[in-house]
Amino acid sequence: MNLNTNYKNLQQSYLFSTIGKKVADFQKTNPALPIIKLGIGDVTRPLCPAVVNAMKKACDEMGKAESFRGYGPEQGYGFLKEAILNYYKEKGVSLELDEIFVSDGAKSDVGNILDLFDKDNTVLVPDPVYPVYVDTNIMDGRNIVYMNANEENGFLPMPDEAVKAGLIYLCSPNNPTGAVYTKDQLKAWVDYAIDNHAIILFDAAYEAFVRDSSLPRSIFEIEGAKKCAIEFCSFSKTAGFTGTRCGYTVVPLELESDGLSLNKMWLRRQTTKFNGVNYIVQRGAEAVFSPEGRKQIQENIDGYMENAKVIVATMKKLGIFYTGGENSPYIWLKCPEGMKSWDFFDYLLTKLSINGTPGAGFGENGEGFFRLTAFGDPEQTKEAMRRLENADIYKK
Amino acid sequence: MNLNTNYKNLQQSYLFSTIGKKVADFQKTNPALPIIKLGIGDVTRPLCPAVVNAMKKACDEMGKAESFRGYGPEQGYGFLKEAILNYYKEKGVSLELDEIFVSDGAKSDVGNILDLFDKDNTVLVPDPVYPVYVDTNIMDGRNIVYMNANEENGFLPMPDEAVKAGLIYLCSPNNPTGAVYTKDQLKAWVDYAIDNHAIILFDAAYEAFVRDSSLPRSIFEIEGAKKCAIEFCSFSKTAGFTGTRCGYTVVPLELESDGLSLNKMWLRRQTTKFNGVNYIVQRGAEAVFSPEGRKQIQENIDGYMENAKVIVATMKKLGIFYTGGENSPYIWLKCPEGMKSWDFFDYLLTKLSINGTPGAGFGENGEGFFRLTAFGDPEQTKEAMRRLENADIYKK
Structure with missing residues (x-):
């Protein structure tokens, strides 16, 4: 062994x-x-009360034979995926239900998504960075190249044509720096990723904190992003779910390489190594999108x-x-x-x-x-x- | 990419x-x-009512500032780990709290545990088998060797000295065959694993269904198992948690190889790629062990x-x-x-x-x-x- x-x-x-x-x-x-x-x-x-009430109601459902739920769909219940789809619509992003995967949090998915990629990819990571991006790739033995985020670039590094990488991590609004990419800046990243046949792993866990409506809250607001990006999002900061655990990942159907669909690969990964999110929590997450x-x-x-x-x-x-x-x-x-x-x-x-x-x-x-x-x-x-x-x- | x-x-x-x-x-x-x-x-x-009531109470706690819980320990709350520890004590198995890891289900952990092992391990898998053992290893490109479970051996294959493998999957009571290893049979597997420096990945998801008290419900009832085995357990079948999602994995502190502690590696894996199980669910799981x-x-x-x-x-x-x-x-x-x-x-x-x-x-x-x-x-x-x-x- x-x-x-x-x-x-x-x-x-x-x-x-x-x-x-x-x-x-x-x-x-x-x-x-x-x-x-x-x-x-x-x-x-x-x-918030809407979430607590929805979860308590779901607890009661789980305690009665006629409304009990066993294994749910690994990719999430339709009711929650539809609420997420509508939330994206408000941002001007049109998704398919099959592109949305409900998870127990962005951290799990950001780590587990690496299952889909070969160990020999070079990974481009901003410095400073959320340590999980780095550690998960060290665990797999991938080569990591850092891009400098600093006072000069306002902690928003931009593509460097001299640097080639297969995987690119972007987080906006950024953890830890709070810096937010503009649409033009993200467009430059999308163009660079497409030109270099790279995938952008876009961490949007803090999108709900964007107040300036000219700033993008999803990478899919950028033309071409569905050809090169996967987006991770979470209820943790948006709705206080850090101890409740729910997030979602968007893997576009268009993402393909080497005869493989990344969406189908992720579906297979999740149906094999994951059993879906707790039903009660999914009802709580659904309530996040209700008017109250x-x-x-x-x-x-x-x-x-x-x-x-x-x-x-x-x-x-x-x-x-x-x-x-x-x-x-x-x-x-x-x-x-x-x-x-x-x-x-x-x-x-x-x-x-x-x-x-x-x-x-x-x-x-x-x-x-x-x-x-x-x-x-x-x-x-x-x-x-x-x-x-x-x-x-x-x-x- | x-x-x-x-x-x-x-x-x-x-x-x-x-x-x-x-x-x-x-x-x-x-x-x-x-x-x-x-x-x-x-x-x-x-x-059951004890679980539903505990979860509803936890929902209420989460709705109040003074009792709200954010990020919990990735390896599970102490209250649940102690309940699990006591449950093992009843089986005559003495564990340390640090050997117990609470997860969102055995399926996740059975898949994710492979992160700790090199791709070049040979994997020994019974045939017939729960497909997850096979698929997760195919995803990593590991060599899989099958051992025959059949009418002749009562669907309980035993070690074959001519076959060498680094990882061995055993599931008892077995899914799909329902066959259960005796203590003597498991002892032979433990001896074989120690002799061959192999790890047994022991799936005990159905232990609660064992009625014959002479049959083992944990591999750790077998002497020497802490030197060679990791055990996966679940509330799914025991307490109807298939849609509620909670399980636990025991990684003995004694498990070491190549200067690395498997327990420490798993802790690092979980703290990096996982954020713990929902607090409400852990309170529900705790209630499974209450007298009611x-x-x-x-x-x-x-x-x-x-x-x-x-x-x-x-x-x-x-x-x-x-x-x-x-x-x-x-x-x-x-x-x-x-x-x-x-x-x-x-x-x-x-x-x-x-x-x-x-x-x-x-x-x-x-x-x-x-x-x-x-x-x-x-x-x-x-x-x-x-x-x-x-x-x-x-x-x-």
Whole structure:
């Protein structure tokens, strides 16, 4: 028996476990101030009533013989797929039901989609980046090429004709930088992918936070994208489903290569290695798209974006370079001059009792940067910004 | 971009989709009798009240800020892992909490576990077999060697020293044959695996149906198994969770090779490509182990096993060779002399309006055999057996 020794190439610790440990250790030493968590990108607002009611009703259905549901379709129930299809229609994107696959979250699908691709593909990944894109490819032994996202390009790297890759990861609105590609920028990526026979793996988990209507919320708003892109989306941030687990992936029917349909391959992958999402959760996800659900989740999103505004205001006040915050729950900021990410992390934690995420954890270009999130409590977010504005480090 | 062309080696249609289509087509032609479904291994009894109540309570918790849960531990909540640990204790198996991984079902984990193993392993698979074991390895391009399960060995193949493999799939109680290994037989497999530095992937999804207390319900009841086995278990059949989705996988801490801990590798795989099971479902799964839950699911299992008894009685009455049915919800029977599986399928469907599963769908040795399941309605199961006992084909 031989193990997959690519696992030896993974870095030992996972970013958020390291942070969790540091915070827990610090908590034990009784900090003077209560710790404010603006770190891991987890939501804090409860599920909205429309979702809770729909799930409780589904629980009751599951408890009665006449309405009990056993195995469902691996690709998701029609009722949910239709609601997703209509949601895309509002963005001006026309899909087929067979192009939509319901999953237990974008993270699973972003990882599992790699089953469809050969190990010898070169993978183009932005730096800084959500670590899952990198780790899943290291596990498979693929060659990873990084593209620089930095202050100069506003953390939105563009195609470089000198670089060739089979798989391209794009995330917009971006995690961790909050930066959002324009339609023209995405068009350049689509053109590059088609010219180079590459596939764009497009992570749209934060699309619901886009407020500027000129910015794309789906790569399929871009002409030609159905020939070269797969899109991952999630209810996690949109509707507070981080602990409820539901997402969806769009694999266009047009995607073909080497005599194989990627849509059919993914269907086969999912019917073989997955058994569909819990029925109760799918009813909850359906309720997200109901009129009450839409209204209720929008209130939550608006609440988070109020936090983002508060953080952005402090960035402006202190003259700190930042991206995100306007169309994204993430604010990506430059550490005080010369300070490294983990040093700034330690400073914020031990001096101000603020827990954020060091940019260096997302890649080399993240060094010297830091991520704050808008998912915290409104009062606590304001308090954190007050602490920051009064911090020694920002007193010149 | 290069695709994983191993997908070209998969057989086009998936067994249960083909059956589904045949049944749907026949239904359109208005059969004289209502179709009795004894085919796909899906449960029919609703979730028990203890589970429904626990899940509804959890829905309410998720709707309130003070009890809302976001991201949970990828490996499962402590409350559920402890309940599983205690369940193993009753079987005489002592586990560590870190050896237990909660998942969204055995099918996912049986497929995903292959991420840990190199593509160049030879895989030993029984024939007939649950198709997922085969398809997941074809997708990875692994060499598959089949071991013959047949009438002579009671569909319980034993190790052959002349055959070498790195990965060994065992399923007991078996799907599709219902056959159950004894402790001595499993000991021989464990010894063989240790001698050959192989890993046994042990599918225990049907352990709750074992009634004979001398038969093992976990491979970890066998001495040495923690050095060579990973066990997959599920609430699907035990507690009717086929549409609710929860299972668990035990990866012993002792499992090591090539300087790598399989337990640590699986933890890394799950934290990278999975985000844990829905909190509500984990509360439901916890309730399966409560005193009321235990009593209620046992009533369901007993009900299914009554069906199995009815089927077994007909097998005996008609003098049909069969395995299973006593410690398993599956009854694996020999088709009437000379008849092939799919011909018998067509006969049962079109003449008796009984929907079962052709043995040939599970491998070459399944040809001439047929699977019936005990998951049907009690009255319908009796009616199906009456039809069978009066069938022309059994009139000599």
